[in-house]
Amino acid sequence: MTPLHPLRLAIADDHAIVRMGYRRLLEDEPGLRVVxxxxxxxxxxxxxxxxxxxxIDLLILDLSMPGRSGLELLLQLRTERPALKVLISTMHDTEALRAQCLRAGAVGLVGKSSDPDCLLDAVRRVARSHLPGETAVPVSQRRADLPGHHTLTLREHDALMGLLRGWTLDQIAAEMGVSDKTVSNYQTLIRQKLGVNTAVELMRYGQAHGLIP
Structure with missing residues (x-):
């Protein structure tokens, strides 16, 4: 169903080619306009x-951008612009990150590696309903008893994904733009939250929870 007025969209992503691709994809759809x-x-x-x-009806928000993270912006918008719906777009589409974003107020999450129809479907769901709490990704994907990785912050989650890829602390620090000491602290916090003590146990945890990239 097409809304009475075009659904007004905004895109936040640090890659110009991604923004251009999203704009072209979305504006080919009747009733959608990137403003x-x-x-x-x-x-x-x-x-x-x-x-x-x-x-603006919907913000399509990348999580990993220079400066403040998309998650920080999401939390600020939830407090100061609660009427604005936010759809997360990310390279890291994991159950843990999905749950964290939903808890922070996003209406859904779409992986950047997903088929373009996944993004369009999520946006259409928002277009069909302006009811508070409507979600583009079913709320049932959240669980009452969350495993340890669901409690990680976004930066800890990024560090975890690096560790599960087998990267060194130096490599993770360079990728995240932080110091080696900061990554070492993340590693300690990650192990505490996940209840593991060694790199081998961490890899086993990742395999058991489907986190290995």
């Missing part, structure tokens, strides 16, 4: 905070 693009969380907030409620 704003942002290359980082700060520029997104600077614009969104000035707009009146209802000026």
């Amino acid at each position: 704003a693009e942002y290359s980082d969380a700060d520029s997104a907030w600077a614009d969104l905070s000035r707009r009146p409620d209802g000026d």
Whole structure:
């Protein structure tokens, strides 16, 4: 069903080619219109905070951008712009990250490696309903008793994925743009939250929970 007015979309992603691809994909659909693009969380907030409620219906938000993370922006929007719906777009589509984003207020999560129809389907679901709490990804995917990796912060999750890829602390630090000491601290916190003591136990945990890339 096409909304009474075009669904007004915004895209926040630090890759211009991704934004261009999303815009072309979305605007080929009747009833969808991209009205704003942002290359980082700060520029997104600077614009969104000035707009009146209802000026944008849905923000498609990348989690990994320079500066503040997409998750930080999501949490800020949940508090200060609760009427704005946010659909997460990410390279790391895991159950743990999906649950974390839903808890933080996103209406859903779409992996960047997914078929383009997955993004369109998620956006259509938002277009069909403007009810508070409507989700593009079923809430039933969240569990009452969450395993340890569901309690990780976004940065800890990024470090975990590096460890499960077999990267060294130096490699993870370079990828995340932080110091080796920071990554070492992440590793300690990750092991505590997951209840593992060694690298071997961490890999077994990753395999058991489907986290191995």
